[in-house]
Amino acid sequence: MRRYEENRMYRYLRRHKKFPNVWCPGCGIGIVMGALIRAIDRLGWEKDDIAMVSGIGCSGRMPVYMDFNTMHTTHGRALAFATGLKMVKPKMHVIAIMGDGDALAIGGNHFIHAARRNIGITAIVINNSIYGMTGGQYSPTTPTGSLATTAPYGNIDQPFPICELAIAAGATFVARGTVYHAVELDRLIEKALVHEGFSVVEAVSYCHTTFGRINKLGTAVDMLRWQKENSVTREAAAKMTPEQLQGKIVRGIFHERELPEYTAAYAKIIEQAMAAQRKA
Amino acid sequence: MAARLMQGNEACVEGALAAGCRFFAGYPITPSSEIAELLSRRLPQVGGSFIQMEDEIASIAAVIGASVGGVKAMTATSGPGFSLMQENIGYAAMAEIPCVIVNVQRTGPSTGLPTKPAQGDVMQARWGTHGDHPIIVLSPSSVMETFLLTVRAFNLSEKYRSPVILLMDEVVGHMRERVELPPPESLEITNRVAAHVPPEWYFPFEDPSTDVPPLAPFGEGYRYHITGLFHDRAGFPTERVDEIDAWIARAFGRIEQHRQDIISWEEDFPAGSRVLVVAYGATARSARHAVKLARAKRYRVGFLKLETIWPFPEEITERLARQCRRVIVPEMNLGQLALEVERVVGRQKVRRVNLANGEMITPQQILAAIEEK
Known part of the structure; x- marks a missing residue:
């Protein structure tokens, strides 16, 4: 074990101020936070140049612990706040941390429109299939048939496929990883961070406290093991039949293309408008 | 220009x-x-x-x-x-x-x-x-x-x-x-006060020298936290009542203590006015005209046009209303700012003139209220 001070991870944490964290022991959100830190550390970005904006819920608490410019906003609105910040600080690296309910239910409109604009924000959607902080109500990604505290007879809603939704809405980088495959997840996040345009990483997590308990899925370790056994890479999935893929989580990069980034396009408008003004 | x-x-x-x-x-x-x-x-x-x-x-x-x-x-x-x-x-x-x-x-x-x-x-x-x-x-x-x-x-x-x-x-x-x-x-233009201390001494929600702490922009070396939760001086969430009370006291205090600076109005209140018309927004235009018409008929009418409506300008409303028998409050609603006027000068003195059907209140409607006995 490296000593506390020597661990590179701690450079990015508000370590003397805000620990221990609010998450349940065994929660997957901390793994996403670790993956994000490793990605940022490899990129060598200055902490002053990074803004982390979040919404409400368990995931929304992540910025408190991170030593960046951090903003914990209202439920579902992280991307809208982040859009304003990115417009006036286009050189900053703006990261939005959201949960599934946060990004896709109350924030669904902001999610698709940020994707449509292709604004240079990295959206990390931590998908635990449930509203964890409020006690386990069904979310837009709760699988059909699962139980939740507001679906005592089983959920009849269809879950949103986050990556497909992001691609259809216009995001120019879309990837999915799981918290079990933590090293792979940090590589995906790293690629998303350097992508010019709106990038989405669905980080599949779990909530053993609410979703796991009500659906009898065991402990955090059991749920991690389930991810290990029930997820495949995109390459492996290509060789599988639809029946074999039933209930499997597919990991990897699903979409990557180049399109003008929003603030870069707007910078050209400013340039043109100012030039015309000088002429006049 | x-x-x-x-x-x-x-x-x-x-x-x-x-x-x-x-x-x-x-x-x-x-x-x-x-x-x-x-x-x-x-x-x-x-x-x-x-x-x-x-x-x-x-x-x-x-x-x-x-x-x-x-x-x-x-x-x-x-x-x-x-x-x-x-x-x-x-x-x-x-x-x-x-x-x-x-x-x-x-x-x-x-x-x-x-x-x-x-x-x-x-x-x-x-x-x-x-x-x-x-x-x-x-x-x-x-x-x-x-x-x-x-x-x-x-x-x-x-x-x-x-x-x-x-x-x-x-x-x-x-x-x-x-x-x-x-x-x-x-024009007098005010800009927010820049942070003037080293980042490690910076508290976005507390500054001993002022009730309005400087706000450092993101991306300029002051890394801090902003939240909609109740927070401590550094911006981190708190449930400690002493820190929450401190925020409430400062947040309200910074507006309350500067009422004189924040509140602006225009008064046309000849000595001896017996009726006061209090108005704001488009209705103030009708009210001003009504006051003119009333004065031509030798009614002793004063006029108070509010520019700041919140915090409510209690001081000036009270000072002028004290000298009057009646206070007329025309509004294009069913009586909203009138509630504040009533709170300050007492319900008995206030006569509301309301219209909420999309039409403007006419000077004649306000004049009629002035002429009422």
Whole structure:
């Protein structure tokens, strides 16, 4: 074990101020936070140049612990706040941390429109299939048939496929990883961070406290093991039949293309408008 | 600057640009859309940015995000959009982020009468977001005043780190008047106080030398946390009652202690006036005319036009009303600011004149109230 001070991870944490964290022991959100830190550390970005904006819920608490410019906003609105910040600080690296309910239910409109604009924000959607902080109500990604505290007879809603939704809405980088495959997840996040345009990483997590308990899925370790056994890479999935893929989580990069980034396009408008003004 | 014919919404744009506004986010809505249209053209000409968001919730969120980036920012809307903005107006109040919200009021509730004026959002402007919070609300009654109060809205917002609401109405927003804007150099422009201590000493929510701590923009070396939760001096969430009480005391104190600076009005109160007419916004125009008509009939009438409506100008209202038998409060609603006037001067003295059907209150209707025994 490296000593506390020597661990590179701690450079990015508000370590003397805000620990221990609010998450349940065994929660997957901390793994996403670790993956994000490793990605940022490899990129060598200055902490002053990074803004982390979040919404409400368990995931929304992540910025408190991170030593960046951090903003914990209202439920579902992280991307809208982040859009304003990115417009006036286009050189900053703006990261939005959201949960599934946060990004896709109350924030669904902001999610698709940020994707449509292709604004240079990295959206990390931590998908635990449930509203964890409020006690386990069904979310837009709760699988059909699962139980939740507001679906005592089983959920009849269809879950949103986050990556497909992001691609259809216009995001120019879309990837999915799981918290079990933590090293792979940090590589995906790293690629998303350097992508010019709106990038989405669905980080599949779990909530053993609410979703796991009500659906009898065991402990955090059991749920991690389930991810290990029930997820495949995109390459492996290509060789599988639809029946074999039933209930499997597919990991990897699903979409990557180049399109003008929003603030870069707007910078050209400013340039043109100012030039015309000088002429006049 | 040469005199020209100008619309109220256009004067709002001129005022915003003169005040240093460099970011606008909004969503189309009658009768405020001209503000967005004009700023979409004008802002990039001065290096600023404009964005049309997906709704009003996102608009105010983007405005707050831009302000956190250190830029003076504004949005404009009308009643239905203003209702949607309440959530994040509360956030701006809690996190003490300067921003200006223009509400060109139309008749409500709901979709109401999109092209007709109203003053039905007076209470929403004060209490629309949940929880107790300080707020500043200004209301102009002419095109020139729209220009001046927009500048003032930005100045107060920056000075007190508070959201400021400019409560216009359809008549003031769409009316055209001849105005001669003051030269930019003659305007007093306030900018937010920059952080002046090393980052490790910086507390975004506490400064021993002032009740309005400096707000450092994101990305300039001061890494800190902003949240809509109750927070400590560093911005981190807290549930400690001593820290919550400290925030409440300072947040309200910074507005209360500076009432003299925040509250502005215009009075025309000849000695011996027996009746006082208190009005604001477009209704103040009818009220002024009614006062003129009444004086021609030898009624002793005083006039008080409020420019700041929240915090409510109790001092001046009380001082003038004390000398009068009756206080007349005309409003294009069913009695909202009248509740405040009644609180200050007593219900017996107040005579309300209300209309909430999309029509303006005429001078004759106010005159009739003055003439009542």
